[in-house]
Amino acid sequence: MESRTSLASWQALTKHAQEMKHTHMRDLFDKNSERFAQFSIQLPPFLLDYSKNLIDSKTLTLLTELAKECEVEAWRDKMFSGERINSTEDRAVLHTALRNRSQKPIMLDGVNVTEEVQQSLNHIKAFSDKIRQGYWKGYSGKRITDVVNIGVGGSNLGPQMVTEALQQYSDNSINVHYVSNVDGTQIANVLRPLNPEKVLFIISSKTFTTTETMTNARTAMKWLVSASFDESAIAKHFVAVSSNKKNAMEFGIDKENIFDMWDWVGGRFSLWSAIGLPIAIDLGFDNFIELLEGAFEIDEHFCRAPLEQNAPVILALLSLWNCTFLGAQSQAILPYDQSLHMLSAYLQQAEMESNGKSVTWDGDEITYPTVPSIWGELGINGQHAFYQYLHQSNNVVPADFIGSVESVTPVQGHHETLMANFFAQTQALMAGVNEEQVRADLKAKGRTQDYIDKVSPHKIHKGNRPTNTILMKRISPRSLGSLIALYEHKIFVQGILLQICSFDQWGVxxxxxxxxxxxxxxxxxxxxxxxxxxxxxxxxxxxxxxxxxxxxxx
CATH class of the missing domain: 1.10.1390 (Phosphoglucose isomerase, C-terminal domain)
Known part of the structure; x- marks a missing residue:
């Protein structure tokens, strides 16, 4: 297969990057008063402003040409139709089918996947309703008050990130806890205050063999049996999300309490499936469906919007531009909303486990930089931790700033302060402050010339640091679903552009x-x-x- 570096658009971008390295974003904004309108996309769930990147109209044209030469649209259609684009494992990639709200049939090996998904959703609804309404009883006849989800990776990060982001939508009728670390400290701390008579365990493991998950599951089982003095209690306190029903049943879980998983769903893209059972139990099934609806809205946008107006495509192209062509080695995810405190960790796994690869689809060594390392923290906390590095280090770190117009918990004066910082940081990272400005400011403050000469070099900010801004109206099940799907499709497009198989994880x-x-x-x-x-x-x-x-x- 032809190397990406041999494409005409790739070569043009390589040359163009050398030209743009001598350009400053301040000048681009000064020359173009319509820059924000030109380089932003407004969708119902959010506004994406990518104008604070080191790009101009030529950059966007060349990047779009690259996406076309890489056949991004054709690969997108292959994914949605169920072709086996996970070539190293010979699997389809159909997490989008889990939120296919159109109910359009999707056929895979003669089976209508859409019907299977609907059956699973019916199972999730019936079970979550039974738990929330108190009809499911433990071994002593008491209703369930606590759910402990035991999983690792996507089986943990996805549902935990969502339930913590949407706490304001929970009626708190059920307390949901998460155990992922095989370090016994975590499960001991989770179990210590709980009443075994009132706990339900969800064991989330596609294979039902994952060492970390099964070690924690066996500890939970021993804890329950030591309290109930009856192994038959397992059936009343354990359910599973797995494709390995045999192993789950041998563990003691009733067949009807095993929720389906399919090999065409990767763990880090699985929260839309029964892996999201804790979400449905905590927030209610209707809110779980709203999450799916929000993701489906972005699926539709991704499938229909032209490349140059396609939000996931633009994010992927900018990541490629900043990392592969301009040399950035990491990217920060900076949510300015307390609800999203786990988003950085979630996206860290989603992108780095997907595209942290060094060979092409054909197994050839990749000779160009691929994806950056992903890291981040809540915005205000980060400002007092590592923003110094973002502003003045020699390493340029592109950053995604994610905020909301409305707070889910309005407290007078707080959100205005938060968002003032949100807007100020991207402006400062873009524009910086030069020596002339620093000296004039110090002089206006009455500083001596000696002081000005001494301090000025330390106060210079070069700026020209790229950022994307994603501004949502409010964190809700629907808008969160849209945000997650936006990044999922960005990751997919990155993989196509880089010729990387995004859906295996042999390094793990x-x-x-x-x-x-x-x-x-x-x-x-x-x-x-x-x-x-x-x-x-x-x-x-x-x-x-x-x-x-x-x-x-x-």
Missing amino acids: ELGKGLANEIQKEIESGEVTQNHDSSTLGLINYFKTLSKETVHNAS
Whole structure:
């Protein structure tokens, strides 16, 4: 397959990037009073302003040409129709089918996926209603008051991010907790205040073999059985989201309490499926559907809007421009809404696990920079932590600023202060302040010439730091669904542009496989010599101190 670098648009962008590196965004804004209107997209769920990027009309034209040469639209249609675009695992990629509100049939291997999804939604509705209305009873006949979701990766990050973002939409009739870390501290802290008679566990694992998840699940099972003195209680306190019904049933979960998962849904794109069961239980099924509706709205936009007016496509092209052509190595996700405090972590997994790859579809080594590392924090907290780095370090970090017009919890004067900072930061990152401005400001404040000469270099901000601004009306189930889908499609387009398979995660598998072998060695006490000296030394040090701890305790 032809390398991306051989495309005419790629080569033109390489040359254009060298020209733009000598341009400042201040000058672009000074020359074009219509820049905001030209480089922004307004959709019902949000406004996307990307004018504060180091681009001009030529940049956008070349980037759009690249998207066409890479056949982004054709690949998009393949994904939505169920073609097996996950080539390394020979799977379709159909998380969009989970929120296909049009009910249009989607056929995969002779099966109408849309019908299967609807059956799963019916199952989610019936079960979540039963829990919320108190009809589901525990082993002692008491209603469920707490739900503990046990999963890892997308099985945890997705539903937890959503339920915490939408707390204001919960009636608090059920308390939802999350356990993902195999460090026993987390599950111990979660279980300690709970009443076993009133707890429901959701075990979310596609294979029902994930080591971390199953370790926590077995601990939860022992906790329950030690309280109930009856293994049959498992059936009344455990349900599963899995494609491996055999393993789930052997664990003690009734067949009718196993929710479907499919191999055409990747974990980091799965919150729209039964992985979202905690969302439906916490917020109510109607709000879960609103989440799906919001995502579907962006699916429709992604499928119908021209490339140059297509929000996910624009975000993907800008990421490529900033990272691959201009050399940025990381990107910050900066939500200015307390509700979105987990969004940075969620998008970190979604993008980096999807596109953190170094070979093309054909297995050839990639010779160009691909996606940046993703990191971030709530806006105001970040301002007093790492924004100094964003403003004045030698490394340019593009950033997405995400805010809302209305607060979900209005407190007089607070939201205005928050949003004043929101707007000011992108302006400061773009414009900066030059030496002439610094000196004039210090002089106006009556500073001495010696002081001005000494301090001026430290107060200069070069600016020219790219940002995107996403401004929502209000955080709601529908708008959050739209925001998540926006980034999902951005990630997909990035993968097409870079010739990366976005839907496998072989890098994750390597470490897990090694961990399984080392765990066997630790438990058996027979450590092999098939390790490098560092790893062997660390294992032996751990074993020695563990023995001393046990000895001292006895």
